[in-house]
Amino acid sequence: MGSLSRNLRAYSFYIFIIFAVGMLFIAVYYIVEALLILQSGESDGALYQLLLGVFGVSVSTYMFLQFRKRMTLLRQALPPTIITIIECEKCGLKSLRNFVKGDFVFKSVDECKKCSEPMLITGIYAEKAKK
Numbered sequence: 001m002g003s004l005s006r007n008l009r010a011y012s013f014y015i016f017i018i019f020a021v022g023m024l025f026i027a028v029y030y031i032v033e034a035l036l037i038l039q040s041g042e043s044d045g046a047l048y049q050l051l052l053g054v055f056g057v058s059v060s061t062y063m064f065l066q067f068r069k070r071m072t073l074l075r076q077a078l079p080p081t082i083i084t085i086i087e088c089e090k091c092g093l094k095s096l097r098n099f100v101k102g103d104f105v106f107k108s109v110d111e112c113k114k115c116s117e118p119m120l121i122t123g124i125y126a127e128k129a130k131k
């Protein structure tokens with residue numbers, strides 16, 4: 001399921017790129033052709049074609065920019081780090097460590113380094129990944 005949707009996403013990504021590049025090429029071709037027509041003196045329809053070309057270039061550029069923005073957003077959206085807070089009930093020694101599967105609040109874990117009493121997990125929280 002997961003790999004299928006990933007393949008589908010990669011597939012739509014290629015379609016998108018081909019579409020944007022194709023559009024850019026057609027738009028540039030339109031502009032060049034319009035400029036050639038304008039140079040030869042026949043301005044009928046050439047201005048319209050030029051506008052269409054400029055519009056095409058702007059749309060494809062916009063698509064590229066949007067796509068780049070989305071890619072950077074995806075790269076930034078790293079999974080958060082899960083932190084487990086461990087506290088010693090007797091002496092109050094507090095320590096943080098990365099969450100380990102099976103951790104839950106009020107579970108007693110390793111012995112306290114100070115007084116050798118069992119320590120308790122007092123909190124689990126997610127820390128946003130650093131940029």
Ligand SMILES: [Zn+2]
Pocket residue numbers: 088089090091092093112113114115116117
């Ligand atoms: Zn202690």
